[in-house]
Amino acid sequence: MPELPEVETVLRGLAPHIVGQEIRDFTIGPLSLRKSPPANFGKNVRKSRIIEATRRGKYLVVHLSNDKSLIHHLGMSGSFRFISADFSDEPRKHDHLAYHFSSGDRLIYNDPRRFGMLIPVPTQNWQDAEPFRTMGYEPFDEALTPQTFHGLLKTKNIAIKLALLDQALVCGIGNIYACEALFMARISPLMPAKEMARTQAEALLSAVRSVLNDAIDSGGSSLRDHKQVNGELGYFQHKFAVYDRAGQPCPGCTCDRDETGGIRVVRQGGRSTFFCPVFQNVSQCSR
DNA sequence: CTCCTGTCCTGCCGGC
DNA sequence: TGCCGGCAGGACAGGA
Numbered sequence: 449m450p451e452l453p454e455v456e457t458v459l460r461g462l463a464p465h466i467v468g469q470e471i472r473d474f475t476i477g478p479l480s481l482r483k484s485p486p487a488n489f490g491k492n493v494r495k496s497r498i499i500e501a502t503r504r505g506k507y508l509v510v511h512l513s514n515d516k517s518l519i520h521h522l523g524m525s526g527s528f529r530f531i532s533a534d535f536s537d538e539p540r541k542h543d544h545l546a547y548h549f550s551s552g553d554r555l556i557y558n559d560p561r562r563f564g565m566l567i568p569v570p571t572q573n574w575q576d577a578e579p580f581r582t583m584g585y586e587p588f589d590e591a592l593t594p595q596t597f598h599g600l601l602k603t604k605n606i607a608i609k610l611a612l613l614d615q616a617l618v619c620g621i622g623n624i625y626a627c628e629a630l631f632m633a634r635i636s637p638l639m640p641a642k643e644m645a646r647t648q649a650e651a652l653l654s655a656v657r658s659v660l661n662d663a664i665d666s667g668g669s670s671l672r673d674h675k676q677v678n679g680e681l682g683y684f685q686h687k688f689a690v691y692d693r694a695g696q697p698c699p700g701c702t703c704d705r706d707e708t709g710g711i712r713v714v715r716q717g718g719r720s721t722f723f724c725p726v727f728q729n730v731s732q733c734s735r
Numbered sequence: 736c737t738c739c740t741g742t743c744c745t746g747c748c749g750g751c
Numbered sequence: 752t753g754c755c756g757g758c759a760g761g762a763c764a765g766g767a
Contacts, residue, residue, distance in 0.1 A: 482743070482744090523744090524744090525744085525745075525746085542745085559744095560744080560745055560746070561743090561744045561745050561746080562743085562744055562745080563743070563744065563745095604737090604738095605737075605738075606737090606738070606739095610738095717739075717740085718739090718740070718741080
């Protein structure tokens with residue numbers, strides 16, 4: 449599930465291969481993604497050169513020399529594979545987009561579930577284009593202070609877990625890292641966001657940054673689909689404290705194992721939240 | 736406005 | 752063995 453660490457991993461793998469390359473052609477397959485330009489879009493970017501690749505939230509942004517930018521979202525199952533000119537490569541099921549470079553190198557976007565997107569926008573003021581216009585702080589933005597974060601949470605009449613998933617507050621956090629950060633900060637995912645104490649907001653912001661950094665260092669989390677650009681899997685999934693660990697012992701405490709069976713799962717906003725009700729409700733935990 | 740629910744899509748897994 | 756239902760997840764539309 450590409451959240452910020454997965455997209456950042458893809459970006460770091462991709463950038464050295466594609467920045468500076470001239471696009472000879474750009475092809476779009478017949479099956480549409482959640483958002484994709486028309487099949488003949490390629491003519492708009494021919495002969496242009498990739499001058500920068502960057503990331504905003506969970507989106508990967510490719511800036512071209514012809515004042516266009518291509519915004520990619522990997523949906524939940526998207527991956528890129530880069531193929532050097534001197535390597536052969538068979539087309540694969542679910543290939544949907546392809547950059548054909550003048551060097552002979554290629555970059556293919558594959559996405560079984562087709563939840564991904566490709567949105568072309570003018571490079572000028574690209575930060576103000578949809579989907580970025582309403583997007584919140586980057587998690588590592590220095591302007592996002594504990595006070596600012598606390599202030600944002602105060603305005604939300606929803607559970608803190610759901611507030612972490614709201615890209616209009618802080619972007620890049622998905623289901624996995626929301627669960628992991630709340631565990632690390634020892635905060636119940638069910639707590640109303642507006643009831644968070646200053647100190648809790650501060651601890652949570654630190655935890656978010658710590659978890660995201662650890663995950664980036666691990667090449668992201670590979671559950672079913674995420675791959676690094678070189679085809680290797682990320683390995684942060686081996687470090688999950690709570691995510692997808694329902695019924696397993698809490699790595700933070702031992703005081704509830706017999707009573708509750710350890711990590712528990714509940715539904716919030718239609719998705720699974722994994723947490724330890726004891727460790728993440730500090731008053732109940734003897735540690 | 737804010738918040739919540741359903742939808743998109745395919746592959747995988749468990750149950751029968 | 753094979754089929755089928757349920758589930759997973761990010762963004763967004765539309766309803767309350």
